[in-house]
Amino acid sequence: MCQFSEIANEKGLDAQNFQCKGCSRSIGLIFGKPRTCKFDGWYYCYECHENDEYYIPALIVHNWDFRKQKVCKKNFEYLQDKEEQPYINVEDINPRLYEHVPEMLEIQNLRVQLMHLKTYLFTCKQSIAEDFRKLIWPRDYLYEGRELYSLADLLQVPTGSLASSLQKVIKFATKHVYSCRLCSQKGFICELCNNPKVIYAFEMDATFRCPQCKTVFHKACKTDNRPCPKCQRRQHRQSLHGSNKPLLTPDYDSHVDQV
Known part of the structure; x- marks a missing residue:
């Protein structure tokens, strides 16, 4: 349902032919004021919408708004059932x-x-x-x-x-x-300073991981003007072989046992 990713907008009673979105009974005009569901933006009769309140995922993701909103009975139950499922990207x-x-x-x-x-x-x-x-x-x-x-x-x-x-x-x-x-x-030795102390990619405050070859360096060592030496070696070998295809031979000289 797009309501998980998009904030629902009211469409007007004429968009649903003045009928309850749940049971299709007539609403509006002489039939009584409808109730709006803030999850899907549609209108419902008093039996299909009892003013239950629940969190709206789209409001949280777009506006960081955790206030509960009034929703129809069907969507109230649906949101409860979905609460622990990872459907929000x-x-x-x-x-x-x-x-x-x-x-x-x-x-x-x-x-x-x-x-x-x-x-x-x-x-x-x-x-x-x-x-x-x-x-x-x-x-x-x-x-x-x-x-x-x-x-x-x-x-x-x-x-x-x-x-x-x-x-x-x-x-x-x-x-x-x-x-x-x-x-x-299963860690790395920083090639840029050759400090023998092993470092790991999960030490994110202190390390940098090359997005191409996944080699890990000290964050302080890997500045913008210092290219990844492992990527440089690979590029050099590719140029010697006259091919743009990545080499399959692993490069073991800069790490203890690469993960």
């Missing part, structure tokens, strides 16, 4: 929300951290991966990507509840990576 509907709401930008960054961390834990012991899944179940989509949210997720953003939940999972995962003999070796 913020990046498609209103990506600028991250620019204007600091709490949403924090959530986005936490989810990116989880995406990096799950790569480590899912290639470790099965028991570790299961522990990770249990901490966030049934909201697996929170570490599978960063776009989808449920209405329940968005309702937890202003209170800090969602951020707190994600931080607990991140704390568990990072503690494991640093202490695990296998996972701790």
Whole structure:
């Protein structure tokens, strides 16, 4: 339904032939004042619309408006049933929300951290991966990507509840990576300073990850005027081979065990 992404506008009673959108009985004029559903913008009779109030997803994503609005009975039940399902794609509907709401930008960054961390834990012991899944179940989509949210997720953003939940999972995962003999070796050595201390992509405050080759550097080292050395090597090898096709041979000289 487009109502999840677009704020509903009233269309006028004539657009529905002066009939209730729910049961088709006559409304308006001599038949009584209709009630408007703020979720779909249509008009309903008093039996189909009992002034139930609920959150409107489109108002939250576009206006960061968490006030409950009056909705018809059908949509009231529908929104309740959908509350915990991840059907709201913020990046498609209103990506600028991250620019204007600091709490949403924090959530986005936490989810990116989880995406990096799950790569480590899912290639470790099965028991570790299961522990990770249990901490966030049934909201697996929170570490599978960063776009989808449920209405329940968005309702937890202003209170800090969602951020707190994600931080607990991140704390568990990072503690494991640093202490695990296998996972701790799946990091990088910054080629730009050659500091022997291993760094990781999930250390987002201190590191930069090349969007092309995924190599990780210190954020302070990777300035705009310093190109990625691994990408440079690949480009050089491609020019030597006279081909624009990416080379399949991995480049192992700058990392411990690349993830």
